[in-house]
Amino acid sequence: MRMNVRDVVEQGLAEGMFAGAVVHVSRGGHEVLHEAFGQAELTPRRRPMTVDAVFDVASLTKVMATLPAVLRSIQLGRLELDRPVLRNITIQHLLTHTSGLPAWKPLYLWAQGRAAYLDRIKAERLDYETGVQSVYSDLGLILLGFVLEDIWQKPLADLTRDLVFAPLGMENTGYLEAGKDAVATEVGNGIERRMCLDYATPCEIAEFPWRTETICGEVHDCNCHYGLQGVSGHAGLFSTAADTARYLQMWAEEGQDFLAPELIRLATTSQTDTTPPGLTRGLGWEVGAWAGEAFLPEAFGHTGFTGTSMWYDRTSRTAVVALTNRVHLTPAANLSTWRRSLHRAAFT
Template sequence: MRRLVQKGIEEGLFPGAVVCVSRNGDPLYYEAHGKAEATPAERTMTLDTRFDLSSLTQVVATLPAVLRTVQMGKLSLIDPIARYLPEFATGVDRHAKGQISVFQLLSHTSGLPAWKPFFLTARGVKAYLRALADTPLEAAPGEKAIQSDLGYLLLGFALERIWDRPLQDVCERLVFRPLDLNQTSFATGEPLPTELCAASEVGNECERRLCAPYGINHFPWREDVICGEAQDGNAFYGLDGVAGHAGLFSTAADLNRYAEVWVRKGVFRRERFLDATLVTLATQTHTKDLAGEGGMQRGFGWETAHPGGTLGEATPAMSFGMVGKGHSVAIWCDPVSKMTAVTLTNGWHPRGRDGLQEWLKVLHKRIF
């Protein structure tokens, strides 16, 4: 494991990494290597370095908060999301949007597009809901699997509406505090202290390129090293750092503790955190017969092991996990062997890199 991590650094795939591999919650390999920041200053990576989890926010914050809300009887998986966010079904495709269920949003089968740069013009939840109402569906609900940031944006807004609290408070109360995830939080308002975090991109080059077709000539893009604040544009610019699809920061130790809950069927320290039936629903494939992206199969947020998936044949049958944006961060769980793997790299620093996916495949093949 150490040689593989050091090889990734030597080949320039990332400046540094923290990897934690555990069985039954006990670390078998847990080390930090390389640099948390390479430019303009250099900082050493440590076990306590916090990483921008990017799209892992969906399965570490939003998914468990939704499932806990279901357990408490304040939400149903078969409910149309418009029951909680009626303004969502007032614009384009209003009839179809009125039928989109919580289940479909969780399983990425709502028909919503994968991504839209709402942050170019929208600020705040009300503006985002108007933009979502005006966004056409790419498919009828239930007909296609599309990994959609927009679906998890909606789930985050629904949690705020149901609990009448900001999303970060909902997740703190329902997820982070009960699981003792003391180093897990959103970067709200002010950035997290730089010395605690792994550096990300220099500027917003990735999304700046994605926004080129929208003809935006003037936008207050960040130019310096992004560190301690969300790299994702919709989270950072539009929603003050807190969103259902991105914006969460955490450490390998916290994520290892979180992953352990999933391989233990929802039990944390002999206490029931998630209902076992909901854990089964969340980790079984719901997209097997749906045309989707590259053969990827989905449970609720989690990707389920499949030869055509992100990590290919490197992960065992019955396992599940998620690989974040740019293949720089990942969680993978095998409930059969009770093995979990948390891989955190700053592969976006100072620019995104090719080759990370293949490196992750080799790493996970060695682990599992």
């Protein structure tokens, strides 16, 4: 028997995929589901999830803050896709993750602040020739955040508010504005601490002042928190399911009066032929989605490490926002299989 969306979410809770979730589904621009499930926090206090809960959306920052700010800058004549940023790396290379920059490094172990981060990124050796592969890179989006600050001469938090969130009526979205009642993420930063083992000495890792408390209202990502004071092009954004759905609907409606249809098309259709089938990139967005065993070529979306995702399928005209807290007192579960089930229930 095929499960509906609620069944899939309840199964994820029962299997310990996440402590709680808020899911928003719309079809043809009409809301069909907006519900909270489970717990926003389990320790040190237990709090039930609510539909207006504020989440650390992690890498959804890339497509909710940095991408639209870049596209708006292009639309307003401040930026071009073929503008060189570093060596022969262009804005388009950074948005399509074809720059050659490493996927991730714990730069915060050795650098704090924008200037130090920029120096470290400039000094990085490329992992592959620019334009030859598509490898998802946090470093590339950190760099894009710096580019935006340079061209607008404003902090990233301010320019994304002015260019993106305020015009779209996203009143509960922004950097550094979550408060202690935000949905809890990890207890401490054990996940990233283990990730550092491939990049730093045991002494460097042991001496670092890691957080050990339950993280609420502070960004979970360590490059953003420790290195960049909570604001970055790759992470740091907080939002609600309703605001995220409102943002996704703008894309579903071909930009409304916010982005030109041509920019929408470039961002949501494949701009790479360097990745395996089904894993292509537009500008910022991943193009295509799995719904059970079926592949939906007309879909686009993105995920975030804390357990967040949003996807839109043009064929069924359905949008799905699923915000979870998968790193709170649960293993860092791979949600790919669960998301396939969710998309099958929503899209097919």
